[in-house]
Amino acid sequence: MTMDYLKVIPEYTIAFPVANMPQINLGDKIGSLVVDRMSQLSGVMDKDIYVIASKIVSKAEGRYVDLTTIKPSQEAHRIYGIIKKKSPALFQVILNESLSYKVNKFSVLSQHRLGYVLTSAGVDSIDDTTAIVLPQDPDQSAQHIASEVEKESGKKVAVIISDSEGRTDRRGANAVAVGIAGINPVRISSSVDLSGSVKVNEETICDMLAGQAALLMGQRGRNIPVVCIRGYQFDFDYKARATDMIHKDLLGIKMFNNG
Secondary structure: OOHHHHOOOOOOOEEEEOOOOOOOOOOOOHHHHHHHHHOOOOOOOOOOEEEEEHHHHHHHOOOEEEHHHOOOOHHHHHHHHHHOOOOHHHHHHHHHHEEEEEEOOOOEEEEEOOOOEEEHHHOEEEEOOEEEOOOOOHHHHHHHHHHHHHHHHOOOOEEEEEEEEEOOOOOOEEEEEEEEEEOOOOEEEEEEOOOOOEEEEEEOHHHHHHHHHHHHHOOOOOOOOEEEEEOOOOOOEOOOOHHHHOOHHHOOOOOOOOO
16 A cells, blocks of 8 residues: 555555664653654654553563462462462562452452452563553653654654453463553544434544554564554543543442452
């Protein structure tokens, strides 16, 4: 599909990797790295949406956990006895990040302390002695990255921090948004049915965009932690937070029975 052909399409999006991102270390400025790598492509453009894997944000913010310092609880040992993968110390980190959870023989489905439902509370193992957890405040992290990009490029962009999400009824993983900047996470539209009734539709558009980026990111080992989505039409919303997607009556309420 050529760019000339795209000009006649009223609405479209394209997605492409921000290539050659380096390994991220503590203190790295991800926004600056994005601007630098985009200069080798088409450059940053106004209303670009940058979907960024949560793990590189966590690495830049030093969200590591030394598993040798973790004392597993009886509950962590119980979960290890059910799933028989990972380690009791890693399960303890998952419990520490969870407001509530439920366990099956494959995984721990957690209600993260921020309110999101994620497999293993977004905790990943780096190696046998190290784990990494989500950013302390993913929305603030996204806002910081968007500000860095704007400062260095002069362009206003949106940022979505994404994390992989597994489902207990399906194999494999998808992606969801856990932090945002500059874009409302919910798209609201309305339509009129044949009877004349107005139907209001709500779509978690940031999850859809995270899923679009995940087609290119893949899972660990692909080394594509940042994807640029271009062409999606939206109005900037600098007050929006990813938690706006969560039902208000569920915020702070335990959804699972910890079993």
